[in-house]
Amino acid sequence: MFRFLPRPLAMLAGPIIVLFIAGCAAPVSPPAPQPIKTAPTCQAAAAGNTVAGNWLSVRKQKGVAGELRTLFTLHANGTMAYTELLKRGKNPSRGIDETGCWRQEQQTLVLQTLLSNGAPIESDDPIYTNRYTVVSVVGGTLTLRGPDGATIKAKRMSPGYRLPF
Template identity: 60%
Template sequence: MFFIPSRYCSLMTGLAAAMVLGACATPPAPQPQEKAPPACQAAATDDKLVGNWLSIRKQKGVAGELRTLYTLNADGTMAYTELLKRGKNPSQGLAETGCWQHTKQTLVLQTLTSNGMPVDLDDPIYTNRYAVTSITTDNVALRDADGARITARRMSPGYRLPF
């Protein structure tokens, strides 16, 4: 009679079980494709919102002064830069880029990158809608989704917020 050591039997049984389970396994699901960022649409030729707009305001519940620069380019791209100035403390900032649209009396800013990082395009926090309540050559008045009034004045091309 032929004798097989129990250690060898256990090893062979384990290998056989692994092969059976491996054959039953399904292949990994393909990784979902990342959404391509939307293409920005050029603004109307005579759109008065094209340009750099600076808003300086206080906001309830925020200690300090908010300085916001909206850069709305004719090709439909935008940059949104916001600084919080608090006395002698260093400024805190936010820099976003993306697309903008002006339809009737609504300005929509769609952020694609925030502080240099791509954003989740399905997250509604990165889509900001403003009612355009008035616009002149030098000033614009907006109302955000919460009803807060924002006034901004036109700045020269190339203007940047000082840090």
């Protein structure tokens, strides 16, 4: 007969195999539950806040082929909807649809996105918090200055107004 292992090694192989099989069969502890992140609650705007409402901005932006149409829907209860469409001639419009909360801190309008195109976002990602300086609210015109310094002029629209696709 052929001998595959010397006798001392053969005697150790049995216990090693038993330990290996026992390690594989050991119960696996479930991973620790992840804390559930709750969406922030929106705070109602101050009574008589002149920024609340539907605001439509139509503009051209340097480096963008086409016309940007932006609808800011700022509800008095602190919720908001932000819809932006890029209209490029005969091509189909492309756009984003975000919802979340808004607040006004002195002369700064803060938009906090909670859902982007219907999908939850990572709340700690700074790209979903937009800040605009409120330059003026005169009659039916809202003038904002974006973080890049660009001026955005928007006109007040009727409640329930939606962007046409």
